[in-house]
Amino acid sequence: MVYEQLRAQIISLDIPPGSALSENDLAKSFGVSRTPVREALLRLADEMLVEIVPKSGTTVSRIPYFQLTEAITIRKALEETAVRNACERASRSQLTTIWAFVERQREADRAGDPNGFHEADEGFHAAIADAAGYPGIWQLVKQVKVQVDRYRRLTLPQTGRMSRVIKEHAAIVTALEKRDAERAVAAIRGHLEGLEHSLPNIRDLNPDYFVEDVSAYGMPRPVHQGR
Amino acid sequence: MVYEQLRAQIISLDIPPGSALSENDLAKSFGVSRTPVREALLRLADEMLVEIVPKSGTTVSRIPYFQLTEAITIRKALEETAVRNACERASRSQLTTIWAFVERQREADRAGDPNGFHEADEGFHAAIADAAGYPGIWQLVKQVKVQVDRYRRLTLPQTGRMSRVIKEHAAIVTALEKRDAERAVAAIRGHLEGLEHSLPNIRDLNPDYFVEDVSAYGMPRPVHQGR
DNA sequence: CTGGGCTATCTTGTATACAAGATATGGAAC
DNA sequence: GTTCCATATCTTGTATACAAGATAGCCCAG
Numbered sequence: 001m002v003y004e005q006l007r008a009q010i011i012s013l014d015i016p017p018g019s020a021l022s023e024n025d026l027a028k029s030f031g032v033s034r035t036p037v038r039e040a041l042l043r044l045a046d047e048m049l050v051e052i053v054p055k056s057g058t059t060v061s062r063i064p065y066f067q068l069t070e071a072i073t074i075r076k077a078l079e080e081t082a083v084r085n086a087c088e089r090a091s092r093s094q095l096t097t098i099w100a101f102v103e104r105q106r107e108a109d110r111a112g113d114p115n116g117f118h119e120a121d122e123g124f125h126a127a128i129a130d131a132a133g134y135p136g137i138w139q140l141v142k143q144v145k146v147q148v149d150r151y152r153r154l155t156l157p158q159t160g161r162m163s164r165v166i167k168e169h170a171a172i173v174t175a176l177e178k179r180d181a182e183r184a185v186a187a188i189r190g191h192l193e194g195l196e197h198s199l200p201n202i203r204d205l206n207p208d209y210f211v212e213d214v215s216a217y218g219m220p221r222p223v224h225q226g227r
Numbered sequence: 228m229v230y231e232q233l234r235a236q237i238i239s240l241d242i243p244p245g246s247a248l249s250e251n252d253l254a255k256s257f258g259v260s261r262t263p264v265r266e267a268l269l270r271l272a273d274e275m276l277v278e279i280v281p282k283s284g285t286t287v288s289r290i291p292y293f294q295l296t297e298a299i300t301i302r303k304a305l306e307e308t309a310v311r312n313a314c315e316r317a318s319r320s321q322l323t324t325i326w327a328f329v330e331r332q333r334e335a336d337r338a339g340d341p342n343g344f345h346e347a348d349e350g351f352h353a354a355i356a357d358a359a360g361y362p363g364i365w366q367l368v369k370q371v372k373v374q375v376d377r378y379r380r381l382t383l384p385q386t387g388r389m390s391r392v393i394k395e396h397a398a399i400v401t402a403l404e405k406r407d408a409e410r411a412v413a414a415i416r417g418h419l420e421g422l423e424h425s426l427p428n429i430r431d432l433n434p435d436y437f438v439e440d441v442s443a444y445g446m447p448r449p450v451h452q453g454r
Numbered sequence: 455c456t457g458g459g460c461t462a463t464c465t466t467g468t469a470t471a472c473a474a475g476a477t478a479t480g481g482a483a484c
Numbered sequence: 485g486t487t488c489c490a491t492a493t494c495t496t497g498t499a500t501a502c503a504a505g506a507t508a509g510c511c512c513a514g
Binding site for chain 2: 495
């Protein structure tokens with residue numbers, strides 16, 4: 001619980017990258033002891049959202065720029081196979097479920113509700129992985145997405161982004177319904193490459209939030225968020 | 228450190244799936260307090276290697292059978308793109324490094340050293356991901372491989388497996404050297420499907436080690452094993 | 455004024471004591 | 485003999501106290 005709150009604050013950039021965290025301060029502000037705070041920090045460290053330096057201090061990780069492109073490459077690999085398998089295996093009801101998420105995104109767009117839009121976006125991709133029979137794929141994508149999500153907060157207010165995403169999502173589902181695997185794969189690939197192309201601009205605007213060298217980094221560590 | 232030891236014992240099936248673990252007993256046997264033991268268990272729980280039931284007990288997870296096939300599918304998706312990119316980007320020295328791992332496997336085969344063989348196998352796949360410019364791919368594969376590794380302990384003593392694997396590895400590198408992406412991708416796909424085909428047999432021999440239903444499972448949680 | 459070293463303070467790592475819940479065991483009633 | 489309930493014990497969750505190291509600031513010497 002302290003974990004989830006901290007995580008949300010980090011991803012939302014409410015706590016900016018580079019901030020120093022103190023187990024004592026966090027414990028006091030959460031009204032608990034150091035123990036649960038520490039457990040949360042250890043977990044966040046495995047996700048590479050914070051960096052713990054023994055006997056020295058804990059800071060919120062800067063966004064490893066190189067990992068962003070790698071994360072998108074990985075997403076393409078995983079989600080393309082998800083889409084390909086969903087194309088064969090998706091049942092009527094599953095396709096309807098996927099459409100429902102697209103519809104929710106349309107509503108969120110009309111209502112100007114970015115949070116609802118993002119939530120439905122996650123549901124959309126998760127539903128495709130489910131339909132493919134490989135729900136674990138979405139778990140992995142979520143894991144890899146973590147750093148990208150922080151980045152995205154810097155680029156959110158693009159006008160027209162929501163309607164573009166909705167159109168791309170609709171194209172994917174349409175291809176799924178037609179069982180046209182090649183078209184569906186091409187659609188999701190294009191969808192994800194849209195993300196990729198918008199990467200390089202933002203970094204220079206907030207250089208303090210990023211870190212160039214990444215050799216010391218692995219992949220973020222997963223979180224088992226119960227299904 | 229207590230984490231690594233526990234993890235190794237679980238993966239090697241030295242502590243069999245289903246075993247009950249007690250923080251107190253582990254603390255005594257490791258000669259430390261409950262705190263570091265607890266941290267290790269929490270980490271292992273995120274990897275889905277143990278299951279912690281609040282106020283009740285902690286047990287070593289059984290192997291979720293369905294996840295095995297899903298893990299191999301994910302490996303195919305990730306490693307195929309790794310190979311495809313390595314085909315374009317691999318430098319001479321990187322190709323040589325990859326060959327070196329194959330050579331080490333030949334030595335391990337001749338010496339009848341399964342541990343060395345497995346170690347070189349991991350190096351081989353990691354080197355390909357490096358050559359592709361996406362080292363994080365191997366981090367993810369390692370993460371997904373965890374459950375498969377336990378399974379593999381049950382199927383290890385297949386005669387001729389080492390030499391077959393070596394031949395398949397050699398085919399991959401040969402295709403990489405020729406910059407023949409399609410051939411290389413097909414080679415790694417075949418290599419991984421070899422694993423897949425040998426799945427169904429073993430389970431019935433040790434049914435207690437597996438669990439059928441997996442709806443409650445996500446993907447294992449990552450470990451940031453420093454590079 | 456500048457550089458170096460020492461110390462006070464703050465950091466995380468570990469051990470331990472206590473709290474709260476789940477479970478198994480034993481006994482009693484039917 | 486069987487079933488149900490109470491209780492003792494064992495489990496993990498949390499709080500707290502202590503240990504050890506890193507760091508920054510200050511003081512002193514040059």
